[in-house]
Amino acid sequence: MRQPAQILHDVFGFGAFRGVQEDVIGRVMAGKHSLAVMPTGAGKSLCYQVPALAREGTALVISPLIALMHDQIRSAESFGIHAASLTSADGDEARQETLRRFKAGELDLLYVAPERASSGHFRELVGRAKLSLVAVDEAHCVSEWGHDFRPDYRLLRPLLDSLGDVPRLALTATADRQTRADILVQLGIPEDGLIVAGFDRPNIRYHVRPRDGVSSQLKALLAEQEGAGIVYVSSRDKAEKLAEQLAQGGRRRVLPYHAGLDPQVRARNQAAFVASEDMVMVATIAFGMGIDKPDVRFVAHAGIPKSIEAYYQETGRAGRDGDPAEAWMFWGAEDFLRARRRIETEVPDERRGGERHRLNSLAALVEAAECRRAILLHHFGEDPPARCGNCDNCLTPPTTVDATEAARKLLSAAFRTEMRFGIQHLTDVLAGRETEKVLNFGHNSLSVFGIADEDELALMKPLARALMARDALRADDFGGLSFGPGARPVLKGEEEVRIVLPPKKTRKRRGGGDAVDHPHDPLFDALRARRRALAVEAGVPPYVIFHDSTLREMAGLRPTTQFGLSQVSGVGTAKLERYGDAFLEVIQQYEGASA
Structure with missing residues (x-):
């Protein structure tokens, strides 16, 4: 049996393990079950590839996406590792050859989807083979508390238990405390098998901006940012429109990706992105998990992601090679309104509490004047330094104001006008402007008419955006603002409202050392x-x-x-x-x- 350190050097060309890799591999080599929570780019694949080569038999790798399997197989084969998959996309002849190689013990790694792995027929197949270990990749998919729940993952336990002493290794980059506890239970891993490497991605610089003409904002970003990048959008239609807009007059190729594209076009666009060194993909969240591209230099969100976990995972697709990368988010209040509506109408009752908590955590992140990285890491149960020195708020501390009194006036105006009007009308009322609309509804006679001063009026738009993000205000389909559950503590003086003043539209080119640039060589x-x-x-x-x-x-x-x-x-x-x-x-x- 070759030793893991020797395999690391001879096969992969590395002189030493990084972070917790050696601890995780040591447990697998000792035949113990483990859950490894490691940030993207920390080398999770090595944690099962090395023991797969060191132990007798084939390592079974359960992975959620065919594209991800094929990408990892291609990478493994480049190191001389014998790897294959059993998927619906492989074709009958290829599947038969893979089965032959598996039964003959010729494979180091066999990749399968959870749907196949949980079937009785597959359990019989692997029961007759020699397995070195079972790796469950993207293990957060097993938990109903996770942001990316896949029911088939919860059917894996019978397979795992049928394999006796074969060590099982669950791997994920995205799991809070509750999700980690659920993974341990669902996959039959003891509590002492939990290894948490931490969630920090110090090479990623985080930026968050209010959305203000997102096409122009992204064009400015693409003009400055080198290398390949991903722009995430909320819908198929937006993916195509924004890709077209960004491609006009740009210096590089920009393509769309979403589930509604013709499968051949989608595959062609994905292949072009994977092979490129500077292409930009405008995509829905259907894109990304199946991509193991290490040299993505930036990820931008043209709206908010589904949750803070989704944000962490999606931004984590940048800088997997360890080189400097950037994450940008352009958000609007309407993003939170749509997200809360989705939770109330589409999410099962038992999951709504967790979804609301995640969305509130995301709202705190976008509104924050403090270190973005510290907020992210606190969410995952860590105790980071107060400042990271590599996010927008650390590099250029924003100006904040106490807008509590202005918030109470705005909420009062919404209440006095029967919660039917938008921010412009409410601002007119608070300013004491006798517009035609104000006069027609008799709002010039209300107690809130003209009660706001000039400084408060200048805050109304960012204040409304902040109140909607924290669910103190909600907008109906016609833009009318009404109270959300967060309004009461503000009105009663139980909660302070501090807001970040919007930054000036002009941007300096990557202040703080130009970390992304390398000297020309x-x-x-x-x-x-x-x-x-x-x-x-x-x-x-x-x-x-x-x-x-x-x-x-x-x-x-x-x-x-x-x-x-x-x-x-x-x-x-x-x-x-x-x-x-x-x-x-x-x-x-x-x-x-x-x-």
């Missing part, structure tokens, strides 16, 4: 060009050959021999044999030209 560019050519020839995305961080280390060390190249992180034996000479040639040409 001609050798790095030449290595990327060779990688691009090899990727096209092999029919794989460039990152499958080597990550940018590996090429950057090559450019810094400039090895001239196979042994020297083997010392670069990420250059394992299989990749050294397959690609080593091609990259050494680039380095030697560069050294000769600069001599």
Whole structure:
């Protein structure tokens, strides 16, 4: 049996484990059941790939999406690992060959969906095979408390229990305390098997802005932001419209992705994004979980995500390679109104409390004047420093004002006008403006007519947005503002309302050190060009050959021999044999030209 550290070096080209990887792998090697909660980009796949190569038998990997399986298989095969899947997309001939290899013990990894894994027929199949371990990826899908619940995950326990002493490893990047406890119960993992690596993604810089012409805001972002990116939208129609708008006059390709596209178009767009180094995908949340692309440099939300967990997961698709990345969110009060309406009309009664809590946590994040990262990490039960130094509020502390009295006046105006009117009319009433509408409804005779001063009137739009985000105000289909449950404590003086003043529209280019930029290096560019050519020839995305961080280390060390190249992180034996000479040639040409 090869030792995990030796496999890490020989196969994957890394000199040491990161974070809790060694602890997780140690438990699997000892035959123990575990739940590993690790942030995206922390190397969860290695936690089952290494013991799969060290232990006798095949590792069964249960994964929720076919696209994700195929991406991970492609990556595993590039390291010389024998991997395959059993899915409906594989075709009869491919499935039969996979079954033959599995029964013959020729596979290191076998990927299946939870629907297949939970079937009685599949249980009989694996009961006759030698398994090294079972890995349950995206394990938060097993919990009804999770933000991404998949019922088929809750049917996995009989399979797991039928396998006796085969170690089971559940993996997720997104699970709060309640969700973690539920995963342990549902998958039969003891409490001492929980390993939490933490949720911090220090390489991601968080920015949140009120939405104000989101197409223009995103065009400005794309003009400054280098590399590939994802823009999340709330609907199929918005994905297509916004992709078209962003592509006009832009310097790079922008494509849409959503479940309503023709399957061939959707697959083609996804393949183009995975293979690209600077393309932008405008997508619904149908896109992302199935993508293991490490070099996404930014994720932007054109509206709020479903929950703070969804926000963490979706922004976590940026910077998986560990290089600096950015996360932007452009939000509006109507986002929260729609989200609360969805909770009340579409979510089962037993899940509404949890959904409301998650949405309120998201509202606190977008309204905050404090460190965004600290709020995120507090939500997941951590105790982070008060300031991270790498979010918008830390880099440029915003101006806040106590708007409690103005909020009480606005709520009173909504009440006195019978909660039928929008923010403009209420502002007119509070300002004492005798507009035609005010006069027609006799609102000039109300006690709230003209009671707001100029400073308070200037706050009305951001104040209304803040009150709607915290569910103190709600808008009907015609824009009329009425009370939500958060209105009472404000009116009774039990709750302070502080709001962040909107930032000026002009933006400085990534203040605080320009962390995303790397110095221009001609050798790095030449290595990327060779990688691009090899990727096209092999029919794989460039990152499958080597990550940018590996090429950057090559450019810094400039090895001239196979042994020297083997010392670069990420250059394992299989990749050294397959690609080593091609990259050494680039380095030697560069050294000769600069001599």
